[in-house]
Amino acid sequence: MNHKLNILFIVSSFPTISETFIINQIIFLIDSGHTIRILSLKKNNIDSHPKILEYKLMEKTEFINVFPFKKRLMHFLCLFFKANLKTKLLYLQTLKINRYKKQALNLRIFHKMLAVSKFKLEFDIIHAHYGFNSEIYFELKDFPWLRNSKLLTTFHGHDMKTSFLKKNKIRYKRLFDENIMITTNNEYGISLLQKIRRDYKNIQLLPVSLDTNYFHPSSGAKLNQQNTVILFCGRFIPVKAPTAVIEIANILVNYEKILNITFVLIGSGPEEPKVRELIKAYQLESYIKLKGSLNQDDVISEMRNAKIFVLPGITDEKGRAETQGLVIQEAQAIGLPVIVSNAGGMRYGLIDLETGFILPEGDIDAFARIIKKLIDDPALALQLGKKGRNYVVKNFDSKVLGFRLLKIYNELLSK
Template sequence: MRIAIVVNKFPVLTETFIVNQITSLIDGGHDVTILSLTKGETENCHEAIRQYHLLDKVHYLIKEPKRKITRFTFFIKYLLKNSKRYKVSKVIKALNIFRYKTQAVSLHTFYRNQWFLGEDFDVIHAHFASVGVFVTGLRKDGFFPKSKLAVSFHGSDIIPQNIERYKQNYKLLFEKMNLITYNSEYTLAVLEKTTTIDSRFKLLPVGLDVNKFKTAETIVRKEPFEILFCGRLVNFKAPDLAVEIVNELVKKGHNIHLSIVGEGPLQKKLKDLIHNYGLEQNISLLGAISQEQIVAHLRKTAVFLLPGITEEETKRAENQGLVIQEAQAMQVPVVVSDAGGMKYGLVDNVTGFVVKEKDIHSFVKKLETLIQNEPLRMEMGKKGRAFVAEHFDSKVLYHKLLRYYNLLLDENFTH
């Protein structure tokens, strides 16, 4: 199967789920091309990108030069250099002045459709709705009529505050897409307020390669008791609440240490909170780190904490939180809030605890339970890994995605 994965930027350190999906498709024997609107950071990237030579599979969108002479000169040079990639009939179509008028004369249609002037893709899969809007705009122009279109919603593209705007901006996307995936029941609930849900909408959480999240055979964790927070330092992920929770635990005499992984606008607020509470020995701000470094931290972590909230102004909350599954894969119990879709990514009281959002007292109680009960932590850890392996492993999700793709390519499929 020829598959185009279309993204806004590649690679992106925090979007491991896209890399996981791409590598699973490659392992499945499919011909995968990555189409990226912009270029990401290529120096500090995930090991899988090097291992699978993914940078060799990326085509970045070449921006249309503003000056006419530069635009036409580059157009000729580019065609000559990449002549084997293009079909003459498709180039001629992009330059059809009767259909596209000044857009063709100015070469605008060529630059917009440059990715799709060669062999047809069986499936064009856009990640995030904004990229899906770009793809469906090209379909509206009459390009790649035979390809099936898919889009995956991940959270930042379906914020409750913006629903009325989405109804207009995503109208063409909802009309043209053959497959629309969402990562949790929470995301679906927001989509239901935006459009009519039909059989094209399918649950597809983002996943991980469980085999890359292996803990030591014998887990020896010494004091201080290690807690990990990992995520963007933004309001709805509530890293400041994590500091408040640790402050309460320290006041109760617990010897604990919290590592906060991530960066974002709340960094200064966190530094001030840590200083004001005198918690410099109990809390470390580690900034953004690689996937491999996160795994290393999880190996020495006793509990993972993500006390996210529903943001008052935007009504935004965590849609899935893949790091919750990554922690469980490392046999680390998780303690999360009931905001958004986090609660769907664990089994409450079995692989971790779900706590009412903003309830610091209840967070402290659940963490104390785990601090004081090592056998419970061990049991939750083992059950957490089994849960993730069954529901979130990349291979499991690959087979689910493949079923969706095959359904699209079925000649009897109606959408």
């Protein structure tokens, strides 16, 4: 792609450090010479990622202000009476009740339009992250800044829950009817989308990426380390199965009598009381460390201290499972062998028996058996980890997937 593009990212909130893959995309595109702007529904007051500061991404972002209605109305009237005729006509366009219904009356369309207008750019590509954010494109596509743009929608997981199937068929009807190009993480994501609209074909595979220069192994060898650290990282929710990690530890410590191991769990969430109860019930306090939520640098430090990564995720009672699990690729990039279940899309993020193991969902004994195998054969663990690093660099690095994204943009614009 030789010509430079104006690209608008639409996101739910910004900055969101747990979604560094979006930041990675934006930075790659800026480095490639394209003009990027970000439209966000919510502003997060959090410590900024260094790249956010370096690339001044907050200066490229507008937020859709949701004031109380009286303040919205006063803001509208103040701007309207100060505006020239051309701008007044744009403002009045947001009040079309037959088109925007309630959102016209409560002035939400006006404030969405106002946020986009501040960029003073006509966009070539609108890239909506999460399916529901594509609604903003359809609401504003008749305004001059989006009128000649093409929409790309990226689905990630909770935007296509099977428990919301009926709602999503209605919510995404226009997106599917207009044959909008969609990207999703893997074949599991495609299967979820095709439950919403059977046989929908305009889907491209684009996994979530990571910066493999940032996630890299430590220089020290782990072959002769006496204690084996087994790492879990994820929110403490049923779909991640943190309680299964404690059940695995129980088998290895109390039944297999493997005492030179430590399980480290990074994360927090509603399952934490259950996790603590099981630790106490199985008397595993000396073998399990709960680290809580950590920043990315500390997560990397824990990964470099570990020998094995485990994510025994399940399909929960609402039918939700892990869509990709970027942490699986992060662990491989660090050089860890990974052990995951076959629930959801995790299986598409490693090579079974080469960079790790894919085990039957809910089979605690199988997880314990494979961990024991790797403890008994540390050379095998290192071999798997080395292959995992190479696999992720070739298939999930942010630059590799950045070039794939540019090809998708090019295909979109050529239609």
